[in-house]
Amino acid sequence: MGSNSSSNQDQSSIPAQKMRQREVTSINLLHVKIIKMRNLRKADLLTQSDCYVSLWLPTASIQKMQTKTIKNCKNPVWNETFCYRIDSRVKNMLELKVCDEDRFSKDDELCTILFDIAKLQVGNKVRVKFLLNPQEQEELEVEFTLQNILDCPENIITNGVLVSREVSCLEVNGHAKKLKQQSTKEELTLTVKGSYEEAQKISLDTDFSLGNRDSITFHCVKNNQTKLDVTLPKMMHYDCQTSSKEASLILPLNSLPSQEKIITTKDETFDLHVKVKDWPKDMDVRFGFDLCTEEQDFLRKRKKHVAAALNKLLQLEEDLQDHEVPVVAITTTGGGTRSLTAMYGSLLGLQKLNILDSISYITGLSGTTWTMANLYEDANWSQKNLEDAINEARKHVTKCKVNGFTWDRLKYYYSELKERTQQGHNTSFIDLWGLMVEYMLHDEKDNHKLSDQRQAMNEGQNPLPIYLAINLKNNYSAQDFREWLEFTPYEVGFWKYGAFIHSEDFGSEFFMGRLMKRFPESRICYLEGMWSGVFSLDVMYFWNLAFDSEDFWYRWTRDRVKDIEEDPVLPTNPQEIETRLLTPPGPLSAAFRDVLTGRPTIAEFPNFLRGFQMHKEYLENEQFSTWKDTVLDTYPNKLIETAQHPLSLTDTGFYINTSYPPLLIPQRKVDVILHLNYSGGSQTLPLDLISKYFSEQGVPFPKINISEEDRKNLKECYVFEDAESPRAPIVLFFPLVNDTFKKYKAPGVERSPTEMAEGKVDVSSPLSPYTTRELSFCEENFNNLVKMTDYNIRNNENLIIQALRTAVERKKQQIK
Helix, strand or coil, X not given: CCCCCCEEECCCCHHHCCCCEEEEEEEEEEEEEEEEEECCCCCCCCCCCCEEEEEECCCCCCCCEECCCECCCCCCEEEEEEEEEECCCECCEEEEEEEECCCCCCCEEEEEEEEEHHHCCCCCEEEEEEEEEHHHCEEEEEEEEEEEEEEEEEEEEECCCEEEECEEEXXXXXXXXXXXXXXXXXXXXXXXXXXXXXXXXXXECCCCEHHHCCCEEEXXXXXXXXXXXXXXXXXXXXXXXXXXXXXXXXXXXXXXXXXXXXXXXXXXXXXXEEEEEECCCCCCCEECCCCCHHHHHHHHHHHXXXXXXXXXXXXXCCCCCHHHCCCEEEEECCCHHHHHHHHHHHHHHHHHCCCHHHEEEEEECHHHHHHHHHHCCCCCHHHCCHHHHHHHHHHHHCCCHHHHHCHHHHHHHHHHHHHHHHHCCCCCHHHHHHHHHHHHHCCCCCCCEHHHHHHHCCCCCCCEEEEEEEEECCCCCCCCCCEEEEECCCEEEECCXXXXXXXXXXXXXXXXXXXXXXXXXXXXXXXXXXXXXXXXCCHHHHHHHHHCCCHHHHHHCCCEEEECCEECCCCCCCCCCCCEEEECCCHHHHHHHHHHHCCCCCEEECCCCCCCEEECCHHHCHHHHHCCCCCCCCCHHHHHHHHCCCEEEEEXXXXXXXXXXXXXXXXXXXXXXXXXXXXXXXXXXXXXXXXHHHHHHCCCCCCCCCCHHHHHCCCCXXXXXXXXXXCCCEEEEECXXXXXXXXXXXXXXXXXXXXXXXXXXXXXXXXXXXXXXXXXXXXXXXXXXXXXXXXXXXXXXXXXHHHHHHHHHHHHHHHC
């Protein structure tokens, strides 16, 4: 784009040196002239449209601009020009929305053109006709001019997907001169749209003076077309040539000198001054697509434990070298108290076989996060006999849950939610659910936090836990939009974007990668409530269960999008997005959309991606392309818009009941996965869905071959591997079934006739005592489920040992 740039490796995050770059270049000046339309469609039955065109370029300005309205005209002419300062290194998508103005109702949106500014060349002027409807010869004519500005350099930090831009700090100072006592309290409102603070108020009383206290500050993108909007009380008058509004003025900030008086009232009661300066605060969000330093350090320590365990387990003649040690992981599915209980049994079985010390990762969602959070309160849990932890869990699973609604308990809930609100956190029913989960799993208040679990990894003594959630978006089904968000004791982040924050900072507020307001770290019960947030289900979830199809959704509620031609045809390259025409659904379809995607409640947390913009080549980034799986991924403005709103997090089972994705990150190099399935209904469905998902994403994963006969009567364990793809892990699938446990109380030990009743564990029928809706089990049912899952692991010891042996041989072969 004709810009000067230089790159320097950022030394603050060694693993991310190749991904995080600091660049300097000039800003370009874009002129957009809306000329005219031809053969404009009718929005109203009897009259021509009252048309105007709105413009939105969020990478340059948060403000939407628009032309004047041309009344009742089929061929409106505007010839209005709008100017933007853009950075050519971000993906600049201009939205041109053709609208019909309505006096008594909301304006009609006829269509929207999405145009990639990267199609333009610096120094050239081009007049483009967008062919909206070739059959009706409907077209919009626009002229673009792109110029280079050499005097506005800006540093950016990028990982090839996201861009963090420079932030300016606007300081506002005021001084009262002869303000009279007012009978009513008046306030001065200052607004900077797109800034971190957005709006702040000053109380105008007799003590008004900002000179005696800290300045009011706004933080905003340095080169964006930012404006300061000052709203005065109606009773006051002011002198200012920059505004024609009765009670407010708007002052552009991009050309503001270091200090300038904004307002002096006619009676000289007070004045305000602003000062704009650079804000060189370092990034607090980690950019990169490598494992964080803490996780790499953990893996080095854990590898010694795993090597010692495998040497003994496989009876190897020579000790394993570091590069020969496979990475073994456990993945689980959710299922409420059923999954909580069953996971204890599976881990007990692995411990009895001395295989637990070979595990490097454990991933969980929904009910299995309850098990994991309980275990990791003990820094040495996997080195101790798990019977003690199971005894404690039994006590809580079998207790009466009605006591969670006593008057004292309700007062406790109220007190905790009030304290959480006072700390600055948003609260919802999901937080109340988290407190209920706390009661179900503990006798008293649990002050444990996610970051506390680092103590359980400091010597590599336990596997690293990874908790999984999905981020959703309003007015979109989980099938259309969801993003995997992982939680470890070290970090919380999106691998799709290569953006991570310290786990103790999750829930705090960020802007452009800078930590702006730190809130106390949430107790883990609030995270457990979110990880198991079944209350966030919408109608679309049940629709998919009933019909296994989204045809209705696609036909009636999705926006209609198509690529359109330009005249003349502009040059293209792989980085550019085709020009698209978006036609919104009608009012009835919009109503359907609201009903189908409306969620009763959802956990909302501040979005640490707030402020970031998309890099111009983000679609070419290998990491982003791997996890590019939503309808919005090729709409950068929508992704930016999503980042400005809170994270809407819920149970991963809302999409697919699985915690696989963190283990298929290539940086973790997982060789063997033990899939412990605890879902209700079809045991193979989560595996089938995630296998299909990975196939569509191009993620190496073995082919799932289970015969129809076996699907009707599943065995205890299946092994899947792809010998031709060394990157595909070996998968051992353990469905929740009662197969040989009916006849055997231990591997190779048959039940006596009097013991046969103990083997009748019903985990699959509609009358099963282990359905997901059951929060309590009787002691007998708890014991039976633990015994069965323990047995299913131990009864397949040979398959596990063989998979580990194969993984070791693979590692050695890869070195050769």
